[in-house]
Amino acid sequence: AINxxxxxxxxxxLTYKPxxxxxxxxxxxxxxxxxxxxxxxxxxxRENLSEVYQEEIQRLIALRKxxxxxxxxxxxxxxxxxxxxxxxxxxxxxQIVLAFDEVFPDLPDEEVIRRVREVGCFLYEIxxxxxxxxEDGTWKDNQGFDVILGNPPWxxxxxxxxxxxxxxxxxxxxxxxxxSKKREEELLSDPEIARRWKRYQRSVDDFKKLxxxxxxxxxxxxxxxxxxxxxxxxxxxATELAFRQTVENGRIGMVLEAGLWLDVxxxxxxxxxxxxxxxxxxxxxxxxxxxxxxxxxTRFTCTVAQKGRSTDxxxxxxxxxEVEALERFDEEKVEIPASKVRKHPSDAYLLxxxxxxxxxxxxxxxxxxxxxxxxxxxxDIYTRELHENDQRDKFKNKPADIPVLKGAQFNIWGVFxxxxxxxxxxxxxxxxxxxxxxxxxxxxxxxxxxxxxxxxGYHIKGSSNIxxxxxxxxxxxxxxxxxxxxxxxxxxALPKEWRKLDLDGYRVAWRDGTNMTNKRTLVPAVVxxxxxxxxxAPFIRPFKLTVKKEKVEWELRYSHExxxxxxxxxxxxxxxxxxxxxxxxxxxxxxIFKGLHVPKWTGSERQRRIAExxxxxxxxxxxxxxxxxxxxxLGKAVGVDPETDALTGAEERREAxxxxxxxxxxxYGLD
Numbered sequence: 001a002i003n004x005x006x007x008x009x010x011x012x013x014l015t016y017k018p019x020x021x022x023x024x025x026x027x028x029x030x031x032x033x034x035x036x037x038x039x040x041x042x043x044x045x046r047e048n049l050s051e052v053y054q055e056e057i058q059r060l061i062a063l064r065k066x067x068x069x070x071x072x073x074x075x076x077x078x079x080x081x082x083x084x085x086x087x088x089x090x091x092x093x094x095q096i097v098l099a100f101d102e103v104f105p106d107l108p109d110e111e112v113i114r115r116v117r118e119v120g121c122f123l124y125e126i127x128x129x130x131x132x133x134x135e136d137g138t139w140k141d142n143q144g145f146d147v148i149l150g151n152p153p154w155x156x157x158x159x160x161x162x163x164x165x166x167x168x169x170x171x172x173x174x175x176x177x178x179x180s181k182k183r184e185e186e187l188l189s190d191p192e193i194a195r196r197w198k199r200y201q202r203s204v205d206d207f208k209k210l211x212x213x214x215x216x217x218x219x220x221x222x223x224x225x226x227x228x229x230x231x232x233x234x235x236x237x238a239t240e241l242a243f244r245q246t247v248e249n250g251r252i253g254m255v256l257e258a259g260l261w262l263d264v265x266x267x268x269x270x271x272x273x274x275x276x277x278x279x280x281x282x283x284x285x286x287x288x289x290x291x292x293x294x295x296x297x298t299r300f301t302c303t304v305a306q307k308g309r310s311t312d313x314x315x316x317x318x319x320x321x322e323v324e325a326l327e328r329f330d331e332e333k334v335e336i337p338a339s340k341v342r343k344h345p346s347d348a349y350l351l352x353x354x355x356x357x358x359x360x361x362x363x364x365x366x367x368x369x370x371x372x373x374x375x376x377x378x379x380d381i382y383t384r385e386l387h388e389n390d391q392r393d394k395f396k397n398k399p400a401d402i403p404v405l406k407g408a409q410f411n412i413w414g415v416f417x418x419x420x421x422x423x424x425x426x427x428x429x430x431x432x433x434x435x436x437x438x439x440x441x442x443x444x445x446x447x448x449x450x451x452x453x454x455x456x457g458y459h460i461k462g463s464s465n466i467x468x469x470x471x472x473x474x475x476x477x478x479x480x481x482x483x484x485x486x487x488x489x490x491x492x493a494l495p496k497e498w499r500k501l502d503l504d505g506y507r508v509a510w511r512d513g514t515n516m517t518n519k520r521t522l523v524p525a526v527v528x529x530x531x532x533x534x535x536x537a538p539f540i541r542p543f544k545l546t547v548k549k550e551k552v553e554w555e556l557r558y559s560h561e562x563x564x565x566x567x568x569x570x571x572x573x574x575x576x577x578x579x580x581x582x583x584x585x586x587x588x589x590x591x592i593f594k595g596l597h598v599p600k601w602t603g604s605e606r607q608r609r610i611a612e613x614x615x616x617x618x619x620x621x622x623x624x625x626x627x628x629x630x631x632x633x634l635g636k637a638v639g640v641d642p643e644t645d646a647l648t649g650a651e652e653r654r655e656a657x658x659x660x661x662x663x664x665x666x667x668y669g670l671d
Contacts, residue, residue, distance in 0.1 A: 029064055029067045029068065029081075029084075030128070032122075032127055034120055034121060034122035034127070035119060035120025035121055035122060035207075036122050036152075036238075036241065037122075037211060037234060037237050037238070037241065038116065038119060038120060038121040038122065038207070038210045038211070039099075039121065039122060039123065039124065039215045039241070040092060040095040040096040040098075040099040040100060040116065040121050040123055041095050041099060041123055041125060041215070042098075042099050042214045042215060043214075043215070043217070045095070045098065045099070046125070047139065049091075049095075049125060050133065050137060050138050050139045053091055053137070054136070054137035054138065055137060056087050056090070056091060056137075057091075057126070057129050057133050057137035058133075058135065058136055058137035059087060060084055060087045060088065060126070060129050061129050061130055061133065061135055061137070062135070063080050063083055063084040063087075064084060064129070064130065066080055067080055067081060067084065087126075088123075088126050088127065091123070091126050092121070092123045092126060093113050095123060096112060096113050096116045096117075096121065097109045097112055097113065099213060099214065099215070100112055100116055100210060100213055102213070103206075103209045103210060103213050115206055116206075116210065118203065118206070119203060119206050119207050119210060121210075124245055125143075128145075131143065131144055131145055132144065142247045142248050143247065144244075144245050144246050144247040144250060145245055145246055145247065145250060146246075146247055146250050146251070147246075147250060147251050147252075147253070148242045148245060148246050148250070148251075148252050148253070148254075149253045149254070150238060150242060150253075150254050150255070151254070151255040152234060152235060152238035152254070152256070153234045153235070153238075154233065154234065154235045154256070154257035154298075154300070155233065155234055156231045156232055156233050156234070157204050157207045157208055157211075157232060157234070158204065159200065159201040159204040159205065161184055161197075164197055164200050165183075165184065165187055168187055168190075168193055169183065169187060172184075172187070176388070177388070177392050177395060177397075177422070177423065178392060178393075178395070178397070180389075180392075181392060181393070208232055211232055211237060212232075216237060216240050216241075217240075218240045218268040218269055218271070218272040219232075219236055219237065219240065219268050219269065220268050221265070221266070221267025221268035221270070221271060221348065221349075222267075223264060223267060223346065223347050223348045224346075224347045228264055228265050228267065228348070229265065230263065230264070230265020230266065231265065233257065233259065233266075235256045235257045235259065235260060236260070236266055236268070236269045238254065238256065239254065239256065239260060239269035239272070239273065240268075240269050240272060242254060243272055243273070243276065243277070243307065246307045247307070248307055248308045249306060249307060249308045250306070250307050251304070251305070251306050251307075252277065252303075252304070252305045252306075252307065253302070253303070253304045254302075254303050255300060255301070255302055255303075256300060256301055256303055257298070257299070257300055257301075258284055258299035258300055258301050258318075258353075260301065260303065261282060261284075261301060261303075261316075261350075261351040262299075262350065262351065262353065262582060262583065263589075264346060264348040264350065264589075264591045267348045267349050270349045270351075271349050273303075273305055273311075274310065274311050274314075274338055274341060274342065274349060275310045275311075276307065276308075276309075276310060277305035277306060277307050277308070277309070277310075277311065278305060278306045278308070278309050278310070278311055278312075279303070279304070279305045279311045279314055279315075279338075280304045280305065280306065280315065281302065281303070281304040281315055281316075281329060281333070282301050282302075282303050282304075282314065282315070282316040282317075282351070283301060283302045283316075283317055283318075283320060283325060283326055283329050283333075284299060284300070284301045284316070284317065284318030284319065284320065284353060285299065285300055285301070285302070285320050285321065285323075285325070286298075286299055286319060286320070286321050287299070287300065288321040288322075290321075290322070290323060295586070297586045298586070299318075299353075299583075301318075302326060310338070311338045312337070312338055313335050313336070313337060313338060314335070314336045314337075314338050314341060314351070315329075315333040315334070315335050315336075316333065316334055316336055316351065316354055317329065317332050317333050317334060317354065317355070317356075318353035318354055318355060318581075319353060319355045332356070334354045334356065334357050334360050336351070336354065336360070345367075345371060345595070346591070346595055348591075350582070350595075352581040352582065353580065353581040353582065353583070354581065355581075359577075359581075362577070362670070363577065363578055363581065365668055365669040365670055366574065366575075366577075366578050366597045366668055366670075367597055368597075368669060369597040369598060369599045369600070369668065370597065370598065370599075370600055371594065371595050371596065371597055371598075372593065372594050372595070372596050372597075372598055373594035373595065376600050376601070377566075377598060377600070379540045379593075379594060380540065380541040380544070380557065381538055381539070381540060381541070381590040381593065381594060382502065382538065382539060382541050383512075383535060383538040383590055384534075384535035384538075385437070385502060385503070385532060385533045385534070385535075385539070386404060386425070386433060386436075386437075386532055386533065386534050386535070387534065387535045388406070388534045388535065388536070391433065391436065394425055394431075394432060394433040394436060395423035395424070395425060395433070396423060396424045396425065396426065397422070397423065397424075398424065399424050400424035400425060400426045401424070401425060401426050401427045401428070401434070402424060402425050402426075402427060402433075402434075402503070402530055402531065402532050402628075403421035403423075403424055403531055403532070403628050404421055404422075404423040404424060404425055404531075404532045404533070404534060405418075405421060405527065405531055405532070405533055405534070405537060406422075406533075406534045406536045406537060407509075407510070407511035407512050407513055407523075407534070407536035407537040408511065408513065408536065409421065409422075410509070410511075410523075410525045410527065410537070411523060411525065412520065412523055412524065412525060412571045413525065413571070413614075413617040413618045413653075414525050414526060414527075414528075414617075414618040414619075414620065414629070414631070415525065415527065415528065415531070415626065415629050416620050416623070416626065416629065420625060420626070425532055430486055430488055433532070435486075435487060435488050437501055437503070437532075438487060438488065438491045438499075438501070439487040439491075441491075441499075441500075441501055441502075442487055442490055442491055444545070445469070445494075445498070445545070445552065446465055446466060446469040447465055448545055448547055449468070449469050449472060449547045449552065450462075450465035450466075450468040450469050452547040453468045453469075453472055454468070456549070458472065458475075458549060460472045460475060466483055467483075470482075470483065473493075473494065476549075476550045476551065477494075477495055479493045479494070479495075480493075481493045495551075495552075497551075497552075497554075498551075498552045498554075500543060500554045502539070502541055502542060502543070503529065503530055503531060503532055503533075504529060504530070504542075504543075505529060505542030505543055505556070506526050506527070506528065506529055506542060506560065506563060506631075506633075506634050507526070507527045507533075507539040507540060507541070507542045508524055508525070508526055508527075508539060508540045508563060508566060508567050508570070509524070509525060509526075509527045509533055509537045509538065509539035509540075510522065510523060510524040510525070510537070510538060510539075510570075510588060510593060511523040511536070511537065511588065512535070512536045512537065512538055512587050512588060512589070513536055513586060513587060514583060514586065514587070514588045520576055521576055521579045521580045521583055521588065522570060522571075522575055522576045522579035522580075522588060522596075524567055524570040524571055525567070525618070526563065526564070526567050526614075526618055526631070526634065527539065528628060528629050528630050528631060529630065530628060530630075531628060538590055538593070540557070541557065542556065542557060542563075543555065543556060543557060544556070544557045558601075559637070560633070560634050560637030560638075561603075561608065561611050561637050561638050562601045562611070563634075564610075564611035564612075564614040564615050564618070564634070564637070564638060565601055565607050565608070565610050565611040565614070566598060566601070567614050567618070568610040568611060568613060568614035568660055568664065569598050569599065569610065569664050569667065570596070570598065571614070571660070572660065572661050572664035572665070573661050573664075574661070574664050574665055574668050574670060575596060575597075575598070575664070578596055578597065579592065579596060582595065597668075599667040599668065606663055606666065606667065607667070608638070609659075609663060610660055610663050610664065610667070611638050612638045612639070612640065613656050613659060613660040613663075614660065615631075615634065615635050615637075615638045615640040615645075616640055616645060616646055616647045616656060617646075617647055617653060617656055617657070617660075618631060618634075619631035619632075619634055619635035619640055619642045619646055620642055620646045620648060621642045621643050621646060622642075
């Protein structure tokens with residue numbers, strides 16, 4: 001961006017400047033290139049900078065003042081600029097060593113400097129000393145910039161092949177599954193590509209380490225007593241950076257990813273702004289072509305704040321699709337008491353994507369009901385039964401034991417409207433997906449049992465969790481298990497009633513990939529038994545695991561009737577409206593899902609009717625294309641036979657959905 005700005009200014013100067021007048025001096029003195037996120041100055045060393053380098057800083061300020069003189073000759077300007085650059089380089093290198101020597105503890109100072117310079121850094125206090133020091137080189141009473149405006153990157157530094165390989169094969173992004181794996185191996189067999197890939201990975205690792213090296217103090221928020229680090233998305237760092245580099249009472253205006261206000265993991269920078277600035281505007285947009293080359297589903301906000309006091313009332317509006325909405329902001333904004341954000345039930349300072357005053361008032365009654373993570377629901381979420389990339393070597397491209405569904409391959413009311421499965425898995429064989437799933441469940445059993453044994457004693461001894469578990473299994477079942485056995489053999493040695501996988505039950509899953517601009521943001525469905533799911537389809541675990549003194553018990557977390565009621569409520573427009581207000585970017589995360597409010601199950605006549613309607617819409621007969629879509633036992637729980645009672649006609653399905661949504665509104669207490 002700096003290079004583009006410099007080139008445009010240079011071309012303009014060539015076109016419009018009068019003959020004999022020098023080029024604008026700020027092109028080289030105030031337009032600067034650097035990695036703005038890597039700051040080689042820890043907060044505790046800032047005051048010390050003036051004490052150690054007062055004379056150099058005084059000289060640097062004087063030099064920069066002279067460099068802005070349009071009457072300077074070219075040679076004189078070059079000499080002064082070289083002297084200023086030398087001072088800047090010397091101080092910056094010294095601070096690189098002081099700030100980052102612990103990041104690279106085994107490297108000499110020269111190599112530390114080289115590695116940091118390779119990633120890039122920017123020492124604001126020295127690059128723009130006038131903003132921080134008086135002319136005599138002492139600290140100003142109020143340091144920083146009066147105004148900071150920015151549109152920083154909204155990305156996570158990642159050493160991923162899909163970020164690296166398209167440079168060498170533009171078609172690579174179009175591949176998936178085994179095909180992408182094969183192409184990766186082909187490309188990385190080239191020694192030059194392999195060498196550059198290794199360097200790329202090191203550079204990304206270094207960047208992440210430098211981001212975590214002391215300068216940033218508000219990236220990790222504490223939610224309910226637990227630190228939630230989240231991804232190292234650069235918009236979070238940009239938020240704290242802008243705050244740090246602004247004077248008291250200075251103003252900040254940033255175009256930032258909407259996750260700043262909607263993601264749990266962004267609590268740190270979000271709290272920083274709410275508690276230390278007076279926020280005057282948060283205007284949220286759905287991209288919809290505003291930024292070309294950026295996914296239309298991307299959401300971002302224009303956030304405006306004044307540093308120096310906390311926010312009492314937060315003016316917001318979301319879901320705008322044209323920049324002209326900024327001109328109407330004062331007319332359309334919704335003024336939300338900041339206390340509502342600070343006291344959000346999640347303890348994460350979350351802000352809802354409010355579309356209008358009416359929308360804000362309508363969601364109020366939903367909050368009178370328990371969230372899914374609280375009593376009585378206490379959902380147990382699992383997000384990656386199988387990962388499409390990590391376990392792709394276990395996927396088959398033709399029918400095998402069990403089909404694998406992605407989130408996009410089911411819809412509200414089950415699996416009949418989505419695409420057919422692309423992948424299948426085998427359950428037998430030590431290197432197959434079935435063994436992988438059993439190994440995970442074995443570890444779950446082991447850890448849960450060992451914890452219980454440690455808490456209760458049970459007169460079982462062992463130096464590790466695995467020892468405790470296998471000794472306990474032998475004590476209560478008589479079966480001896482050896483640690484060196486394969487996980488398949490360990491699994492088979494357990495009593496049959498102990499051996500249960502998540503895919504053995506009906507599960508409520510939802511699409512992870514979504515957007516609040518979709519017709520439906522929340523897309524839940526009951527998935528048939530003996531169907532595996534990828535990471536794009538998180539789900540509620542169907543069984544509750546209980547470890548007792550002499551056995552392990554698996555019981556349904558919810559009865560089938562309750563499960564159908566839960567799915568029916570989550571499939572309503574009322575629940576979807578709440579989800580739309582929470583989704584930050586393009587994922588409906590488990591945190592958002594667990595925060596949804598659902599009236600508790602009491603078995604009332606209205607709730608049982610919701611369950612029945614959900615069954616009639618979901619439990620359709622298996623077809624020749626989907627013989628695995630077996631909902632018979634689920635339907636029976638509410639007296640619905642898929643062959644005779646399921647709704648298959650478009651009109652009768654519409655009528656059932658209208659009735660279900662009306663009943664759901666009544667459950668929520670909506671008018």
